[in-house]
Amino acid sequence: MKLGFIVNPIAGMGGKVGLKGTDGAEVLKRAIELGAYPEAGIKAKKALEVLVPYKEQIEIITSPGSMGEEISKEVGFKPIVIGKIKDTTGPKDTEMAAKEMIHKGIDLLLFAGGDGTARNIYNAIGNKIPVIGIPAGVKIHSGVYANHPRAAGEIALKYLKGEEMDVKEVEVMDIDEEAFREGIVTAKLYGYMKVPFEPDLIQNQKSGGIEGEEAALDGISDRIIEDMEEDVLYIIGSGTTTRPIMEKLGLPNTLLGIDLVKNKKLVASDVNEKEILQYLKDNKAKIIVTVIGGQGYIFGRGNQQISAQVIKKVGKENVIIIATKKKLMSLGRRPLLVDTGDDEVNKMFNGYMRVRTSYTEEVVHMVKGL
Known part of the structure; x- marks a missing residue:
């Protein structure tokens, strides 16, 4: 052949x-x-x-x-x-x-x-x-x-x-x-x-749109803001699901980039990997990411600035995943996916993680490192 x-x-x-x-x-x-x-x-x-x-x-x-x-x-x-x-x-x-x-x-x-x-x-x-x-x-x-x-x-x-x-x-x-x-x-x-x-090996086409999900996003963002800790650097991932967090804080948002927030104030906007690592030297940090609808990726697609090296420094325990129930349902029963290019970091996510789906609710969803 x-x-x-x-x-x-x-x-x-x-x-x-x-x-x-x-x-x-x-x-x-x-x-x-x-x-x-x-x-x-x-x-x-x-x-x-x-x-x-x-x-x-x-x-x-x-x-x-x-x-x-x-x-x-x-x-x-x-x-x-x-x-x-x-x-x-x-x-x-x-x-x-x-x-x-x-x-x-x-x-x-x-x-x-x-x-x-x-x-x-x-x-x-x-x-x-x-x-x-x-x-x-x-x-x-x-x-x-x-x-x-x-x-x-x-x-x-x-x-x-x-x-x-x-x-x-x-x-x-x-x-x-x-x-x-x-x-x-x-x-x-x-x-x-x-x-x-091969259904289990081929990536789904990305699905978009969050129409009709405003109430859930409103609740998610309220809870995230309420739970924000003092003197902790929050790495805000890209996408329309994380945007309401920035809007409610009254901060400018880089829809398709990564922003940094500390004590509910903007530290830096549209940062790259090198800049994130620089800020991590002096700060305890948490990462807030969402799920790509239809595909399920939380890392490795569209947010490469949050690299394997960044994730290692922050720690899996400080990763916060947010998504509406509708977005999770779009995956069927497929797991959330991590494809950072680093096998060690990918495998670190194997298992189950909590996903914030509204102000009051979290669900436990399987995560698979590729």
Whole structure:
């Protein structure tokens, strides 16, 4: 079987530094200036390692250097490399690689990136062959991604081994990053791609909207404010569920960023990972996060600024999860998910945690580290 393998090496670099994405040369430059470093390759490697026991039966066709060649060789494959090494890569390189791989007759395309990368792949190949996305970006609204890197490898292996599984057409979504940085989420459907479908391993498309939940959010925010302790730094996660807390405190809110509050006053707004860690040196802290509707993530999607290192310093016992009952019901019986990129931190969350669902109520919900 022939496996196409593409890594977008800059995917996700804007996350921890608070840039909400890495689309565009200027944004990438700014991310690097803020101390961002490539992590997509680390996640892609986790997926590819699953395939290593079958490396003699799988032929990998990949792009040069950091776009796939280095990782393939590092884990023990002898890939066929197409294209030329470049100092910097961009969307056109991803599209050209995908087109060339189709010409080489690949059976499946495994790629690492975010929604922008999925869109590039779609532009190049449409729904000609099945694909699997390794989640490595800041924005991951599309349904083509596995729910964590190793799951992408597991799906690829099952498909390449010829195991019986459904192949479904799922949405390729992307949002306007510039509007996103201004707190406006404008998601657009670009098309559909085929994905080998394993319900427990494929990430659901993100669901949005909180209409009709104002009363529950009002109660949640009242209780959170009432319980706030003096001289404790509160790391307020992104999203519309945490927004009422800031509004009731009379503080400006970064809807899609991370804000810091102490003694009910704003300490800093729209902070990145480095800034959070700096404030943690002198403060006891708690983290307030919500659940991504339809997907269940509490860490690792859209709030990468609250990194594994931040979580370690704060401690699991100081993580406060808030969500309306409607949002939890959107998950069915699926667990809440943690995908920080750090296995130790992910496993730390395995088990059950309390979720504040109204002023008076909490529920206990299973959490799974990926």
